[in-house]
Amino acid sequence: MEGGKLSLDLLIGLSIFLFTFMFIASFLPGVFADVRNEIGLMHEAYRLGVVLAEMDGYWRNSSGNGTNWHEKSDQWGKPDFYFFPGLAKGKADYLSYEKIRAFNNLTKSNYDLVRDVLGLKTFDREYDFNVSLESLDSTPYSPFLVKNRAGEVVLQAGKPIPSSAYVSRYERFVWIDPYYDLIGTFYVGTAGVRDIPRGWLNETDKLNETDKVEGNLTYPIKLFRVNVYGKAGPAQPWWLGICFNYLNGSIPSCNAKNGKIEVDFGPHISDNPVFSDNLVEGKSYDLTQTINRMLKERGFRIGDKVLVGLGVKNIDATLDLSDSVALIAGKAAAKIVIHVW
């Protein structure tokens, strides 16, 4: 019958239409990029970067409030204790070493609490994060974490970064204060017990009554600063020679001229060293840039090892050394790397 046939057509047609309509309605928002994860995640990573690098943080409970949330570790997680873990120290990008360490410990011990207070856990979405403090030349393919003088990683907190998911990465350049804990200070002089970096060798050339310290460094060197306190012992010749050579080369001796601090490349210091200056009591010699420029001219690439030898004679001096934190305009610079997914 004509009537029955028509109604069946209508029913099929209507259901196909409704099905298509629902289909379009549910797919349409997905066309816009920010609903998909890649771009939506960037806002979260950016926000986390601002919170950590630009805000001091705060704490508040019935007894008071303040910004030193990092000193209240016994209160974290208590129901009447509200806090917010910013890492800054009064101005943007100027971070407190103590707050960074506290944030590291807090995230390691109570990841969910940190996610909650940072707003990464909302009623309809949950984000995971990973925050680390890396050296300025660190890349996603070869990350270089900042370590303190005790050799511990300063900040590496959060969940492991997944290899197959939309992950948003954000970087903030910061400087850390105080940086004493981030830099190794080694006694390389002759006035006391020598304290040299792990793996370095300490030799005495009895014939010349000269000491030699030898070890490896990685190019580019982030900090190489010699602090001269004075002569050690009576008025005798004194010097500090600093020699660099390829790893397969050698540095049999590294004697500088009397009263001089000298830097050169090769098995010993030549007549025309790369750097030469008079030794002055109480003066610091930041040789980082001189050494890096010299090594670059010799064809060294990022990550290459270089042999270093120090010729030490009657001198009272320390060596500030860092392979992760760079001193830029007097500030210990590194970067905070944030991953959110």
Place this chain on the structure above:
Amino acid sequence: MNTKGQTFTLEGVASALILLLALYTLYQSSLVISPMWSEAVNVQTKIKAQDTLKILDTYEKVDGNFYNDSLQGMIVNLRNCNLSVNCTPNEDFNYSLGVVLGDYDYRLELYWVENDTVKSAVLVDRTPSPNAVAASRYILLNNSELRDSVFYRIGVEDWRPRIFEVRLIVWRP
């Protein structure tokens, strides 16, 4: 029965399914990006440029001198040169800027006011790519601090300030 202009039911269903499949493919393969969202990528570069200037802005002095690689040290060390001709930042500054910015390329400009007019000089002259972003920072120095530099004003009191705007334009090469 009149069959003119009429599609049979089975063909109707088949065509509807084909249409559905076409729509599905269309939605899956298209992505709408608003011009504002594309800024999200530039924001990272801009923040890096701003952070770089913040790190280099150190008013602290050692033995009465600014750090050579600070913005202040860079300005006061512009000596014995002609602005926009052969004035370039000192080596320490170039080195430190290179360390912070890594593989980003950059252009550096300086702006200041002289006799009620805004003057500028290009210190590092490289041509930015279309996706370059700029960041700037104001540096205040007084006349005595600018002694020996090209900005020193003879016959002007030591305390008279001069404000400089350092513009850093950064892009991925």
